[in-house]
Amino acid sequence: MSNKISAKDxxxxxxxxxxxxxxxxxxxxxxxxxxxLSPDQALSEARRCLxxxxxxxxxxxxxxxSIPEFIDALASDDLPRAAQxxxxxxxxxxxxxxxxxxxxxxEALCVRGVKGEAVAIGYLERYVADWAVSHPDQxxxxxxxxxxxxxVAVVGCGPAGLTAAGxxxxxxxxxxxxxxxxxxxxxxxxxxxEFRLPKEIIDSEVAVLLGLGVTxxxxxxxxxxxxxxxLSDDFDAVFIAxxxxxxxxxxxxxxxxxxxxxxxxxxxxxxxxxxxxREDCSTPIIKRSEVAVIGGGNTAMDCVRTAxxxxxxxxxxxxxxxxxxxxxxxxxxxxxxxEGVEFIMLTAPLAIVGTEDGWVSGLxxxxxxxxxxxxxxxxxPQPIEGSDFELPAGVVINAVGTSANPLLTATAPNLxxxxxxxxxxxxxxxxxxxxxxxxxxxxxxGATVILAMGDGKRAAAAINEYLKRKAE
Numbered sequence: 001m002s003n004k005i006s007a008k009d010x011x012x013x014x015x016x017x018x019x020x021x022x023x024x025x026x027x028x029x030x031x032x033x034x035x036x037l038s039p040d041q042a043l044s045e046a047r048r049c050l051x052x053x054x055x056x057x058x059x060x061x062x063x064x065x066s067i068p069e070f071i072d073a074l075a076s077d078d079l080p081r082a083a084q085x086x087x088x089x090x091x092x093x094x095x096x097x098x099x100x101x102x103x104x105x106x107e108a109l110c111v112r113g114v115k116g117e118a119v120a121i122g123y124l125e126r127y128v129a130d131w132a133v134s135h136p137d138q139x140x141x142x143x144x145x146x147x148x149x150x151x152v153a154v155v156g157c158g159p160a161g162l163t164a165a166g167x168x169x170x171x172x173x174x175x176x177x178x179x180x181x182x183x184x185x186x187x188x189x190x191x192x193x194e195f196r197l198p199k200e201i202i203d204s205e206v207a208v209l210l211g212l213g214v215t216x217x218x219x220x221x222x223x224x225x226x227x228x229x230x231l232s233d234d235f236d237a238v239f240i241a242x243x244x245x246x247x248x249x250x251x252x253x254x255x256x257x258x259x260x261x262x263x264x265x266x267x268x269x270x271x272x273x274x275x276x277x278r279e280d281c282s283t284p285i286i287k288r289s290e291v292a293v294i295g296g297g298n299t300a301m302d303c304v305r306t307a308x309x310x311x312x313x314x315x316x317x318x319x320x321x322x323x324x325x326x327x328x329x330x331x332x333x334x335x336x337x338x339e340g341v342e343f344i345m346l347t348a349p350l351a352i353v354g355t356e357d358g359w360v361s362g363l364x365x366x367x368x369x370x371x372x373x374x375x376x377x378x379x380x381p382q383p384i385e386g387s388d389f390e391l392p393a394g395v396v397i398n399a400v401g402t403s404a405n406p407l408l409t410a411t412a413p414n415l416x417x418x419x420x421x422x423x424x425x426x427x428x429x430x431x432x433x434x435x436x437x438x439x440x441x442x443x444x445x446g447a448t449v450i451l452a453m454g455d456g457k458r459a460a461a462a463i464n465e466y467l468k469r470k471a472e
Contacts, residue, residue, distance in 0.1 A: 010047060010048055011112075013044055013045075013048045014117075014119055015117040015118075015119075017321070018034050018035070018043040019034075019035040020033055021033055021036055023340075026339065027308050027339035027340055030193065030194045030195050030333075031194075032196070033196065033335055036130060036136050037123050038174065042123075043077060045120050046074040046075035046124055046425060048076045048119050049072070049112075049119050050074065050111055051068050051071075051072060054111065054140060055429040056111060057106040057107070057109055057121060058106070060108055062105065062450045062454030063096075063163070063453050063454050064338040065086065066089055067121055068248075069085045070082045070086045070124075071119070074124060074127075079128065079135070081140065083129070083140075086125065086138040086227045087132065088142070090125075091163045091166035091192065091208075091209065091456075091457075092188075093126075093128065093129035094130055094132075094133060094164065095188060095197065095202065096122075096129075096449070096450055097123070097124075097129050097455070098126055098275050099197055099449050100122060100449065101329050101448060101450070102121050102122035102462070103122075103330065105450070106122075107119065108459070110328070133201075138378065147174070148171065148471075150237070150467045151175075151235045152165075152236065152238070153176055153231040153234070153238045154168075154175060154177040154237055154238075154241065155176075155177075155178055155231070155240045155242050156180075156240070156242040157177050157179035157185060157206075157441070158188060158243050159186065159187070159188060159440065159450075159451040159452040159453045160239075160439045160440030161239065162209060163452075163456030163460070164239045164439070164457070164460040165209055166208075166209050167460030167464075169212040169213055174213070175213070175215065176215045177216045177217070179216060179218045180242070182219055183272065184203075184218070184254070185199075185206065187241060187441075189272060189374035190272040191267050191268070191299070191389070192302060196302070206442060211246065214238070223410065223412075223454075224239075227411045228412040229411075229412065229431070231436060232436060236449070236467055237435050237436070237437065237463045237466060237467060238436045239429070239456075239460070240423060240437070240442060241440040241455075242408055244404050244422070244441035244444075244446055245264055245405045246401055246403045247264055247265075247369040247401075247402055248398075248400050248401040248403055252350060252351050254351050254354055254360070257354040257461065258358050259360030259394055259395050259396065260352060260360060261398065263293075263299045263300070263303050263397055263399035266397050267302060269302060269430070269431075270310070285310070286395055287310050287312075288393070289394065290312065290313070290314045290391075290392050291316065292318050292393040293307065293315070293317055293318065293396075293399050294399060295317075295319065295350060295398070295401075296325070296326040296327060296329050297399065299446075300328065300397075301317075301329075301332040301333065302332075303399050304316070304336060304341050304397075305332075307340065307395070310360060311323075314342060315340070315341050316342045316391065316393070317341060317342070317344065318344050318347050318391070319343070320346065320348040320368050321346065322370060325370075344365075344391070344461065346368045346369065347367060348363055348381065348383065349363055351363075351364040359394075360393060360394055361392070361394070362391055362392050363390065363393050364389075364390050365389055366387055367384045367387035368381040369381070369384055370382070403445065404422050404441075404442055408442075409421065409423065414433050415431055415432060415433055416431065420445060422444070423442050423443050428466075429455065429458055435466065435470075437459045437462060437463055437466075439452065439458070440456065
């Protein structure tokens with residue numbers, strides 16, 4: 001079908017709205033909230049794209065997806081070609097279509113957004129990726145590259161590791177991913193709830209990589225089972241993408257009380273081990289009617305919405321700035337509010353209060369006001385004297401951030417680190433150890449899935465060039 005349509009007609013098309021599960025229904029289950037576009041919606045939305053020459057949207061994408069090309073194919077109702085273009089640039093399109101913050105990246109630079117609503121690039125990416133998963137027999141097949149005889153070890157099966165593995169496999173290299181946990185996906189599986197990213201989506205994306213010849217070995221902890229030095233001896237190159245899984249502590253009294261969780265522990269227990277969701281779960285979780293989550297990012301939203309689904313009657317976000325300064329996606333804030341989450345803004349925790357037998361009973365807080373901007377550009381919160389108060393809470397979840405886990409780096413003394421314990425790399429993603437590259441949160445600190453994927457893609461290109469030079 002042709003995509004010939006006048007600019008005037010394109011401008012008249014309204015942006016598609018994503019269908020969602022009703023809030024009162026979804027707030028008590030883990031089914032996916034966003035339900036995707038219908039075929040008619042996807043076709044109409046694709047035809048909103050102006051196919052402008054500037055291609056500003058591509059510049060806003062950390063993995064450089066050929067956005068106009070895949071949307072043009074979709075607008076022409078050529079889904080096999082749309083899927084081929086999308087998968088050629090993005091190893092995890094069904095994931096990105098769900099969790100990538102398109103509103104601050106590709107869609108933020110969309111020309112249509114200057115005087116109206118941007119093209120729903122994320123919705124379209126999800127639609128095409130999901131179509132590809134359900135229509136494998138219609139996909140266009142790329143040429144299989146000749147084997148190079150070179151091998152690459154990838155540490156970590158999260159977004160950066162999976163992306164790098166896919167890119168390297170497409171170049172004909174033999175790739176083995178080593179994952180510390182017992183299942184694939186890394187933070188995609190243990191850190192993001194199924195109501196945002198269903199496990200079957202992760203499984204389908206991993207299956208594509210396995211089809212390219214990527215090998216994945218789970219239950220292998222680099223820094224304990226094997227070291228970076230041992231990997232360097234056995235492989236021609238190494239890519240470290242083990243994330244940043246060490247929680248940043250609040251450094252307030254009461255952090256050791258029973259009922260206090262770090263966000264990573266809380267989400268891992270629920271997402272990976274189904275704590276609170278199955279009666280026979282071997283790793284239980286404490287449930288309380290009042291749960292306070294400290295933080296304002298996407299992880300905090302995931303925690304508080306999970307707590308709500310586990311039965312919390314009062315699920316609270318406690319954040320020291322205002323809603324406008326929250327780093328969480330606008331969509332996640334909207335969904336949380338619809339699901340009954342309470343937002344307690346301009347509030348800083350002073351101490352976690354407990355009972356005589358060591359259980360959490362509340363959160364001592366202080367009201368804040370916003371002062372001048374800090375180094376991040378956000379207005380700095382300042383305490384209001386005499387404004388202390390206590391929130392009742394039976395569970396408190398610390399979701400203020402993560403830092404680098406030293407388990408791997410402690411066994412690699414030649415690996416240069418910065419003052420935060422993150423790995424230092426050059427412009428090509430190479431570390432201080434020749435042939436060893438790194439990317440994702442272990443380099444950046446806590447960041448987004450798509451930024452980690454961008455690191456993986458750039459590192460894969462650099463590793464490919466490194467292997468070429470090594471073969472000369």
